[in-house]
Amino acid sequence: MIKGRIVGTGSTTPKRILTNQDLATIVDTTDEWIMRRTGIKERRISSEGQSENTSDLATKASLRALEMAGISAEDLDLIVIGTVTPDRQFPSVACFVQKALKASKAVAFDVSAGCSGFLYAMSVADNAIATGNCQNALVVGAERLSSVTNWEDRSTCVLLGDGAGAVILTANAVNDGILSTHLQSDGSFWNLLYSTDGTAKIPEILNTIEGKPFYLKMEGNRLFRKAVECLSDIAGKVLEHHNLSSADITLMVPHQANLRIIKAVAERLSIPMDRVYTNIQKYGNTSSATIPIALDEANREGMLKPGDFVLLVTFGAGLTWGASIVKWSF
Numbered sequence: 001m002i003k004g005r006i007v008g009t010g011s012t013t014p015k016r017i018l019t020n021q022d023l024a025t026i027v028d029t030t031d032e033w034i035m036r037r038t039g040i041k042e043r044r045i046s047s048e049g050q051s052e053n054t055s056d057l058a059t060k061a062s063l064r065a066l067e068m069a070g071i072s073a074e075d076l077d078l079i080v081i082g083t084v085t086p087d088r089q090f091p092s093v094a095c096f097v098q099k100a101l102k103a104s105k106a107v108a109f110d111v112s113a114g115c116s117g118f119l120y121a122m123s124v125a126d127n128a129i130a131t132g133n134c135q136n137a138l139v140v141g142a143e144r145l146s147s148v149t150n151w152e153d154r155s156t157c158v159l160l161g162d163g164a165g166a167v168i169l170t171a172n173a174v175n176d177g178i179l180s181t182h183l184q185s186d187g188s189f190w191n192l193l194y195s196t197d198g199t200a201k202i203p204e205i206l207n208t209i210e211g212k213p214f215y216l217k218m219e220g221n222r223l224f225r226k227a228v229e230c231l232s233d234i235a236g237k238v239l240e241h242h243n244l245s246s247a248d249i250t251l252m253v254p255h256q257a258n259l260r261i262i263k264a265v266a267e268r269l270s271i272p273m274d275r276v277y278t279n280i281q282k283y284g285n286t287s288s289a290t291i292p293i294a295l296d297e298a299n300r301e302g303m304l305k306p307g308d309f310v311l312l313v314t315f316g317a318g319l320t321w322g323a324s325i326v327k328w329s330f
C-alpha cells in the first residue's frame with residue numbers, strides 16, 4: 001500500500017499584529033472578554049502592498065516546506081490548496097502558487113471546505129499518491145479572512161486572522177505517514193457559518209484592507225456546540241479505526257477556532273492539554289491555515305520525532321469536519 005508521508009512543513013503569517021486592545025477601539029469589546037471566551041490575544045492581518053494576499057502567503061509557506069523537504073518545486077506533481085478566501089474567484093490560488101514556484105509539472109487546484117480545507121486537501125493528495133499517480137504533492141491551507149470580516153460585528157471580527165501553512169507529501173511504501181483521514185460533511189447546517197452579500201464598512205484603523213463584496217456570518221453559540229460534538233466524534237472514530245487510544249497520541253493538533261472548544265474536545269478524548277498544540281492566542285482563527293501553521297510550529301519547536309502518532313482534527317463551514325492520524329516519519 002502506497003501512503004503519503006509528510007517530509008516538510010512551512011508556514012507564514014502577515015507582519016501586522018492586531019491586538020485585542022486595537023479591536024476594542026473598533027467594536028464594543030474588551031481584551032478580558034476575548035481572552036476569557038476564546039483564548040485569543042492577537043491576530044495577524046494582511047496589509048495592502050505588502051505581498052500578503054492569500055497566494056503570497058501560500059507561496060511563502062510552500063517555499064519553507066519545500067526547503068525543509070529538500071524537494072525542488074519542479075518535482076511536484078500536485079498542488080492542492082484549501083481556502084475560502086482566494087485572491088480571485090478564479091483562477092485558483094493553487095495556480096498562482098504553481099506560477100510563483102515554477103512548479104511546471106504540477107496539477108494545481110483549490111478545495112473549498114471551510115476551516116476543514118487543509119485536511120480535505122491533504123486527503124485528496126494522499127489519495128492521489130495511493131493510486132500511484134503522484135509522487136510529490138504540496139498541500140496548503142491559506143487564508144486572508146480579514147478580507148471577508150465584518151468589522152462592525154464584534155461576535156466574529158475578534159476571532160479571525162490571516163496566514164498560511166504547507167506540507168510536502170511524498171509517496172512511500174513503508175507503514176508510516178498519513179495512516180488515514182476520515183472526513184464528514186452536513187450541508188443541512190450551512191447557515192451556522194457562511195458568507196453573505198453586502199459590503200461591511202472597514203474602520204479607519206484598518207484602512208489598508210481591501211474589502212470583498214461579502215462577509216462572514218456566524219451563529220457562534222450553536223456552532224460551538226456542534227464543533228465540540230463533531231470534533232470529539234470524528235477523532236474518536238479515527239482512533240478506533242487504528243486501534244489506538246488517546247494515550248498513544250503524542251500530539252493533537254486541532255483546528256484553532258476557540259480555546260474552550262479545544263479544551264472541551266481534549267477532555268472528552270482524555271488527552272491532557274500538555275499534549276495538545278495551541279497557538280490561537282497569537283493568530284486567532286485562520287480557517288484552513290490553522291492546522292498546517294500549528295503543525296509547522298510544533299515540528300520546528302522539535303515536538304515531533306519519528307514514530308510519534310499525531311492526531312489532526314478539524315471542523316468548519318459546510319458543515320465539514322475530519323480527523324487524520326499521521327505517524328511522524330522525519
Ligand code: UT7
Nearest residue numbers: 029030033037115154155158220221223224227257258316
Ligand atoms: O472555525 C469554524 C468553527 N468556528 C467555531 O466553531 C466558533 C464557535 N463559536 C465560538 O467560538 C463562540 O460561540 C464565540 C466566541 C463566537 C462566542 O462565545 P459565546 O460564549 O458563545 O458567546 P455568545 O455568542 O453566547 O455571547 C455571549 C454574550 C452576548 O451578550 P448578551 O446577549 O449575553 O448580553 C454577546 O452579545 O457576549 C456578547 N459578545 C461580546 N461581548 C464582548 C459577543 N461577542 C462579544 C465581544 N465582546 N467580542
